[in-house]
Amino acid sequence: MSKTNPEKNAYRYEILARQITQLIEQGTYRPGERIPSVRQMSKQQAVSISSVMQAYLILENEGLIEARPQSGYYVRPTSEIKLPEPDISTPSLDPSHVNLHDLVMMIMNDSSNPRLAQLGAAMPNLELLPTDRMNRIMSRLARKADKGTHQYHFTPGLEELRVQIAQRTVNSGCQLSPNDIVITSGGTEAINLCLHAVCKPGDIVAIESPMYFGTLQIIEVHGLRALEIPTNPRDGISLGALQFAIEHNPIKAVLTISNFSNPTGSCIPDEKKKDLVELLARYDIPLIDNDVSGEIFFTEKRPMVTKAFDQNGLVMLCSSFSKDIGPSLRVGWVAPGRYKTEVEWLKFTLSAATATLPQMAIAEFLESGGYDHHLRRLRREYARNVAQLYDAVTRTFPPGTRVTRPSGGYVLWVQLPENVDSLELYSLALQGGITLTPGYLFSPTNQFYNFIRLNAAAWSYPIMGALDRLGDMIVELAGRGKA
Ligand SMILES: Cc1ncc(COP(=O)(O)O)c(C=O)c1O
Structure with a gap:
């Protein structure tokens, strides 16, 4: 693999992201403050615009900075940095056949039931299309x-x-x-x-x-x-x-x-x-x-x-x-x-x-x-809905939860505490009128039994309520067996 900076065995954007992280950690850039624009940073550090963009993307995903439309990039207030992201996956080294069709069809069936709060299927928000x-x-x-x-x-x-x-x-x-x-x-x-x-x-x-x-x-x-x-x-x-x-x-x-x-x-x-x-x-x-x-x-x-x-x-x-x-x-x-x-x-x-x-x-x-006009609004709305769902997860899910901070799309990938089985949660949630997508569906070798995928396309009071109830169920499952 050709790296742009062989001495340090890392890409320029990785090095830059690390440098900015250090500056945030040592208080040079403080919570709520604006950091240099992409153009300024590119000049300051003599790196390409695209390297700065990639570095900022990493820092955004890590929850260290946030982009504010028409204003620039800001260091996130520390209280907002709440949950870590899931680690890199560690699947088996051997290829395997896929045998998930029964589970997929069962879950797809529930995802078209209008009586259920749909937190799972990655369907777009029709109100925004x-x-x-x-x-x-x-x-x-x-x-x-x-x-x-x-x-x-x-x-x-x-x-x-x-x-x-x-x-x-x-x-x-x-x-x-x-x-x-x-x-x-x-x-x-x-x-x-x-x-x-x-x-x-x-x-x-x-x-x-x-x-x-x-x-x-x-x-x-x-x-x-x-x-x-x-x-x-x-x-x-x-x-x-x-x-x-x-x-x-x-x-x-x-x-x-x-x-x-x-x-x-x-x-x-x-x-x-x-x-x-x-x-x-x-x-x-x-x-x-x-x-x-x-x-x-x-x-x-x-x-x-x-x-x-x-x-x-x-x-x-x-x-x-x-x-x-x-x-x-x-x-x-x-x-x-x-x-x-x-x-x-x-x-x-x-x-x-x-x-x-x-x-x-x-x-x-x-x-x-x-x-293009439509896409600009869609991106704004989805970014807001993703942030709302992220905040709700950090508020209601128990310690030990990890969650992604995507910089696009509209799904969140949530790692639950190790003793929470996503299919058991699925059944419990269904009884409470909620569907979600269990992690089992995303690997032919059950790598993600304690993960769920949540759809952030829409945000509403009923969805907020469903998420609160889901959080309670996860807290209950996670607490099982603990004295
Ligand atoms: C990653 C990904 N690929 C493909 C599709 C399906 O796309 P289409 O509806 O255009 O067939 C989906 C739908 O959820 C998806 O999430």
Whole structure:
């Protein structure tokens, strides 16, 4: 792995983050005070803007500083630094089959029950999505639609939409042409197609640990084996561990959610993304990177995507509009690099085409500029809701709890005291009218029995009440057996 500062064996942004931490600890920068802006710090320390951004991101995730819109970065008041984050995961060194479908389907069933307080499923907040706008666009398009609109739009999908997507990806560091993109029925289909294109049953895929259970289900359905790689809830997959795994196993693909992972919210810093892509290029292994939450960032700048560093066509970048425009539209996409022919063929055999009207509506929404305006509000609201949920967890959950501080997305990953089993909690919560997502779902080898994932997309009095009740249940379970 190439580090930018070999003497100290650490990245520049890590060194800078450590220096600022020291300055905070020794009282040079005091709680509530503004620290130098990204630009000032970059000049002061003679490092790049992106290194300063990464350092600030680390400090934000550690809860040491906070970004205040239009104002800058501030040292958080010490009383607000409450709970540590979960440590890097330590999964087994062996690949394993996935067998989670019964549990997943049971929990998915509860997640669509309107009588339950939904603290689990990572569904977006419909109040914050541009549903009225999309309805208006779709009604107008439907009224003026000619017969041609109702014809198949075979793979690679609607050209107008692919043009819009290619233009947007420039913000994340890519130079894609519309011809590099294949429209899919949601991000789920995109990942399905990628795995199908590069693996056959029995093959080993390396995954972040924990990994979104929908992806684990795709691995299960394709009869693949998952090799879980230690992953830090802050800056993602361990490259050292990944390299070790590659040297000891015939890995056929690597799966990451490099920007705002579900469930940890981890974000791989841009310099490390480059190293990840270069590492896999050395071994000629494809990287399937899922960027469904990439637009939901709380920092100043959108993080880049791994595809931006792809010189060899090995990165298969997947995304969708489910989290930020509407999950029911079922529109996603993939830039499959050198695997485009296989992906297009598989798309044709699996579903022939993606529904046309939603593609047209999204293309129009993007072209109008409405998407950027909407995203700015969505990011603000999600950042606030995540902070509210974080505060509620720190207030109501017992000592021994650890929780992530994501800088994007809208889920929190909570590590409960060791004697709390998340499935036992799940049953208890269900009786009390609450659902959550137990940690069991995120690992084929039960790495996370005492973790839960909470959805922070919406914040309301009923949700606050449900969280208080959940906190009481956890306190009760954690206290069991103690005199
Ligand atoms: C990380 C991740 N990938 C993919 C999906 C599914 O995306 P889509 O609804 O576009 O199929 C989800 C939905 O929760 C997700 O969290």
